[in-house]
Amino acid sequence: MSRVGTLYAAGLIAGGILLSAQVQPPEPRKQFGASITAAYEGWFYNEDGSRSFLVGYYNRNSQQELDIPIGPNNRIEPGTDLGQPTHFLPGRQWGMFVVPTPKDFKPADQYTWTIVANGQSTSIPLRLNADYVMSPFKEIAVNNTPPTIRFEPNAKPIQGPIALLSTAPTLTASVATPLTLPLWVSDDAKYTSGSNAPVSETRPPVVVRWSKYRGPGKVTFDKARPDLDKGEGTAAFNAKATTKATFSEPGEYVLHLTANDYSGDGGGGFGCCWTTSVVKVTVK
Numbered sequence: 001m002s003r004v005g006t007l008y009a010a011g012l013i014a015g016g017i018l019l020s021a022q023v024q025p026p027e028p029r030k031q032f033g034a035s036i037t038a039a040y041e042g043w044f045y046n047e048d049g050s051r052s053f054l055v056g057y058y059n060r061n062s063q064q065e066l067d068i069p070i071g072p073n074n075r076i077e078p079g080t081d082l083g084q085p086t087h088f089l090p091g092r093q094w095g096m097f098v099v100p101t102p103k104d105f106k107p108a109d110q111y112t113w114t115i116v117a118n119g120q121s122t123s124i125p126l127r128l129n130a131d132y133v134m135s136p137f138k139e140i141a142v143n144n145t146p147p148t149i150r151f152e153p154n155a156k157p158i159q160g161p162i163a164l165l166s167t168a169p170t171l172t173a174s175v176a177t178p179l180t181l182p183l184w185v186s187d188d189a190k191y192t193s194g195s196n197a198p199v200s201e202t203r204p205p206v207v208v209r210w211s212k213y214r215g216p217g218k219v220t221f222d223k224a225r226p227d228l229d230k231g232e233g234t235a236a237f238n239a240k241a242t243t244k245a246t247f248s249e250p251g252e253y254v255l256h257l258t259a260n261d262y263s264g265d266g267g268g269g270f271g272c273c274w275t276t277s278v279v280k281v282t283v284k
Contacts, residue, residue, distance in 0.1 A: 030061055031061065032063060032064040033061070033064070034059075034060035034117075035117050035118060035122055036057055036058065036059045036061075036066065036115045036122065037057065037115065037124065038122070038123075039055065039056040039057050039092070039093075039094070040053065040054075040055060040124055040125075040126050041053075041095050041271065042054055042132040042134035043128055043132055044133065044134050044135060044136055044137075045133075050100065050101065050103060051101050051105065052100045052101060053099040053111070054095045054098055054134065054161050055095070055096065055097055055098070055099060055113065055126065056092070056094045056095050056266075057088060057115070058092045058093070059089060059091060059092075059093070059117075061090055062090050063090060064090065065087065065088060065089055065090060066088045066117055066118075067086055067087050067088075068115065068116070068117060069086055070084075072116070073115070073116035074115055075113070075114050076111050076112065076113045076114075076126075077111065077114070078111070079111075082099050083097050083098075083099065083163075084097060084113065085213050085214065085256070086213070086214045086215075087211075087212045087213055087214060087215065089211055092265075094266030094274070095136070095274065096163065096213075096256065096258075097161075097163045097276070098161055098162060098163060099111060099126065100164075105128065107127065107128045107130070108127075109127070109128075110126055111125070112125050112126070113126065134272075136160055136267075136271055136272050136273070137159070137272070137273075138273070139193065139263075139270065139272040139273055141192075141193040142193050143190070144191065144192045144261070144263070144273050145159070145188055145190075145272075145273055146159050146160045146187075146259070146261065146273040146274055146275040147159070147185055147187040147205075147260075147261050147275050148187070148275065149183060149184065149185055149208075149257065149277060150184040151181075151183060151184075152182075152184075153184055158275060158277045160275055161274065161275070161276045162276065163277055163278045164278075165278060168254065168278045168279055170279075170280040171279060171281045172281070172282050172283075172284065173245070173247055173281050173282070174283065175283060175284070176248070178246045179244060179245045179246070179247070179281065180242060180243075180244050181210065181242065181243050181244065181245055181279070182242050183208065183226075183241045183243075183257070184239075184240050185206050185228060185237075185238070185239045185241060185259060186238045187206045187237045188236050188261075189261075190261070191263060192262075192267050192272055195264065195270045196264075196269045203262070204228055204237075204239075205236070205262055206228060206239065206260065206261055207259070207260050208225065208228070208241055209224055209225050209257070209260075210226075210243055210255060210256070211224065211258075212253070212255065213254040213255060214252075214254040215252065215253030215254065215281075215283075216249050216251040216252075216253075217248035217250075217251065218248040219247055219248075219253065219255065220245070220248075221243050221244070221245050224243070226241040226243040227241065228241045229241070249283070250284055251283055252281075253280070253281040253282075253283060254278050254280055255279045255280075255281060256276065256277075256278050257276065257277050257279070258275070258276050259275040259276075260274045261273050261274060
């Protein structure tokens with residue numbers, strides 16, 4: 001059983017927390033008109049001893065992408081906006097963002113993410129349950145670590161699930177004019193032990209994907225999954241990828257990037273090792 005399945009079963013046995021989004025719920029997928037459920041991947045310790053939740057979602061629509069603005073239909077309480085997406089891609093999206101907790105956050109405390117999609121409301125609690133602690137920055141069996149990414153060649157590397165809006169770089173663009181998005185990627189080319197992801201000799205060590213995360217209009221990528229041109233360096237794998245994004249309307253946008261290593265989406269269900277980041281774009 002994968003780590004996610006094990007944690008889900010442990011949570012049900014303990015009876016302490018409902019995490020129905022940990023695995024795909026029994027409701028069948030539809031092309032359109034179905035619900036979206038938050039997916040609580042687990043929580044982890046930061047280097048300074050603080051703790052954060054890792055959160056994704058499951059959009060049961062196989063064809064329908066939805067925009068749900070922050071507010072009554074897309075809120076994390078207490079509060080409303082804790083950095084969650086407003087644009088929802090089809091299917092299961094693993095570990096899309098992180099919710100830091102206050103230092104005095106206790107195991108009995110919780111956040112609750114409520115999503116209302118196609119008239120259907122779902123709510124999932126986020127708690128510091130001991131059964132759901134995870135290690136997304138290193139898989140200790142083989143010392144696998146997430147890929148590192150840079151948006152500039154000499155910038156500080158980004159590694160792990162740290163898609164915080166407060167740390168996002170900001171770019172500017174114009175409506176209908178493609179914005180070039182260069183990306184530099186490196187990885188240790190290791191494979192998480194226990195992962196459910198199939199081993200493939202033809203798959204590159206890292207696969208990246210751009211998507212819209214927030215924004216008023218449509219975002220079109222010429223290559224949402226750009227090819228990686230292998231470069232030189234001391235890491236096991238170094239590469240550069242370039243894509244272009246075109247915006248249909250002016251406004252403030254957030255673009256999301258996921259970089260998966262050999263372990264695949266969601267670490268193959270194991271919880272390590274992938275990297276997320278976001279880029280803000282002001283479109284005039």
